[in-house]
Amino acid sequence: MVSPGYPLEMAYFTRALAAVGGTVIGVGDQPPSALPGEARNTLAHYEHVSLSDEGAVRGALQGLARHVSIDRVECLWEPYMILAAQLRESFGVPGMTVEQTVPFRDKERMKQAIDAAGIRTPWHVSATTVAAVWEAAEQVGYPLIVKPIAGAGSADTYRVDSAQELWEVLPLLRHVPEVSVEEFVDGEEFTYDTVCADGSILFDNIMWYRPRPLQMKMHEWISPASIVLRDLTVPDLGGGRQMGAEVLDALGFRTGFTHMEWYRKSDGEAVFGEIGGRPPGARAVDLMNYATDGDVFVAWAEAVVHGKLSQPLERRYNAGGVFKRAQGVGQITHIEGLDKLLAEYGEHVMVVDLLPVGAPRRDWRAVLISDGMIIVRHPELQPVIEMTERFAAELHMYAS
Numbered sequence: 452m453v454s455p456g457y458p459l460e461m462a463y464f465t466r467a468l469a470a471v472g473g474t475v476i477g478v479g480d481q482p483p484s485a486l487p488g489e490a491r492n493t494l495a496h497y498e499h500v501s502l503s504d505e506g507a508v509r510g511a512l513q514g515l516a517r518h519v520s521i522d523r524v525e526c527l528w529e530p531y532m533i534l535a536a537q538l539r540e541s542f543g544v545p546g547m548t549v550e551q552t553v554p555f556r557d558k559e560r561m562k563q564a565i566d567a568a569g570i571r572t573p574w575h576v577s578a579t580t581v582a583a584v585w586e587a588a589e590q591v592g593y594p595l596i597v598k599p600i601a602g603a604g605s606a607d608t609y610r611v612d613s614a615q616e617l618w619e620v621l622p623l624l625r626h627v628p629e630v631s632v633e634e635f636v637d638g639e640e641f642t643y644d645t646v647c648a649d650g651s652i653l654f655d656n657i658m659w660y661r662p663r664p665l666q667m668k669m670h671e672w673i674s675p676a677s678i679v680l681r682d683l684t685v686p687d688l689g690g691g692r693q694m695g696a697e698v699l700d701a702l703g704f705r706t707g708f709t710h711m712e713w714y715r716k717s718d719g720e721a722v723f724g725e726i727g728g729r730p731p732g733a734r735a736v737d738l739m740n741y742a743t744d745g746d747v748f749v750a751w752a753e754a755v756v757h758g759k760l761s762q763p764l765e766r767r768y769n770a771g772g773v774f775k776r777a778q779g780v781g782q783i784t785h786i787e788g789l790d791k792l793l794a795e796y797g798e799h800v801m802v803v804d805l806l807p808v809g810a811p812r813r814d815w816r817a818v819l820i821s822d823g824m825i826i827v828r829h830p831e832l833q834p835v836i837e838m839t840e841r842f843a844a845e846l847h848m849y850a851s
């Protein structure tokens with residue numbers, strides 16, 4: 452397991468691998484003392500080595516490989532997916548090769564592969580110079596989106612409504628070597644997430660972003676919400692779900708976690724956004740657990756180790772997460788509105804995980820969780836929409 456304890460969620464996946472019978476060797480940047488307990492207590496062995504140095508990682512594993520057979524190389528953290536593929540190739544381990552992994556990392560290669568399969572992507576052109584961006588804008592038309600081909604967290608992503616706005620945005624992109632200029636797709640945004648084994652989907656999941664991620668990133672006053680949906684059979688989701696399966700086929704994905712984003716236009720058309728060969732972040736796997744009353748960390752581990760789930764995951768609830776951003780800068784000074792909301796909705800509130808008074812605020816641009824999170828659930832969707840909206844509007848955190 453590459454990076455078995457960082458980010459924190461990786462430790463739950465590591466623990467799950469061991470829980471289902473895997474013997475897990477960790478390879479990571481963190482000093483052993485910094486590993487979260489869930490990982491430290493379940494790893495059979497840990498190699499502390501710089502993950503940015505492929506040679507060093509290979510060297511460390513070469514020594515080990517003389518004593519044990521390495522059956523799988525797993526990595527669920529985006530920056531080291533290619534490293535994991537290189538290690539598979541070096542050690543002759545089955546699983547995704549570098550060639551197969553690149554389309555999950557490079558958004559241009561991703562869209563080429565998806566386009567070739569006849570799946571609907573936003574109209575797009577890549578560009579490495581200012582002149583090429585102008586030319587692409589001519590072809591794509593306004594409104595358009597300019598974004599890095601290797602972006603994350605909506606960084607350096609801009610909606611541009613006119614040539615005048617493109618003039619203003621271009622200088623902000625000077626440090627980005629290659630951008631994608633895309634048709635702006637208007638609609639709602641969803642994920643399509645899966646756990647797969649040997650090319651079959653063992654579990655799938657759709658999460659609804661409210662509002663769209665670019666809006667969340669632009670306005671600090673927004674309390675973003677993500678809702679894991681219980682019923683995936685409703686007609687509105689059919690197009691995205693089918694597209695999700697086609698995308699996995701087109702990219703030849705076999706075993707592990709995937710996280711796709713897609714748009715649903717007001718006319719119902721599903722449009723591909725992007726895909727990662729890893730789980731979604733920001734505690735989305737927790738939301739899936741609250742929606743199923745199951746353990747999706749373990750489901751992934753079973754898929755990897757045994758190729759099947761020991762029991763099916765049932766979708767019982769809609770589970771909504773609301774992320775809070777405090778008003779003001781500095782340290783949290785007080786929290787308002789929580790008692791009233793808990794009195795009203797308490798039985799449906801699964802998690803209240805807000806920074807305590809006195810804690811320094813987190814960087815809301817860098818971490819979606821921001822200054823804290825609430826998780827609610829209900830079998831019906833409407834109450835979850837209502838509760839997430841109320842927690843967004845009536846729960847206030849203050850800092851100074």
Ligand SMILES: Nc1ncnc2c1ncn2[C@@H]1O[C@H](COP(=O)(O)OP(=O)(O)OP(=O)(O)O)[C@@H](O)[C@H]1O
Pocket residue numbers: 573596598602603604605606608633634635636637640663664665666712724725
């Ligand atoms: N073609 C498009 N049409 C409309 N909106 C778009 C388009 N491309 C990107 N966006 C908006 O920008 C957001 C970020 O884009 P994208 O998901 O491609 O990049 P990212 O930086 O990897 O995102 P993240 O890491 O936040 O998932 C999208 O969720 C969407 O809200």
Ligand SMILES: [Mg+2]
Pocket residue numbers: 604605664712725
């Ligand atoms: Mg995205």
